[in-house]
Amino acid sequence: MNLTLKIWRQKDAVTKGRIETYQLGGVEPDMSFLEMLDVLNQDLIDKGEEPVVFDHDCREGICGTCSLQINGEPHGPD
DSSP, rough: EEEEEEEEOSSSSSSSEEEEEEEOOOOOOTHHHHHHHHHHHHHHTTOOOOOOOOOOOOSSSSSSOOOOOTTTEEEEOO
């Protein structure tokens, strides 16, 4: 599956942020959102670019620690 990701990037609290668009291929339908971000980050690292930084704990997307929202909704199974 091929996805287009639009991700807010901001170096630090004082640097102006921006939306970056990434084209990502090879995403499997059974991947979690966090696993998909791992694929994106590996692609960015391979290109010598800064990976996307995000907080995560158990990586199950249940408790909200991962602090991710998809289309304005918290990431999770339901």
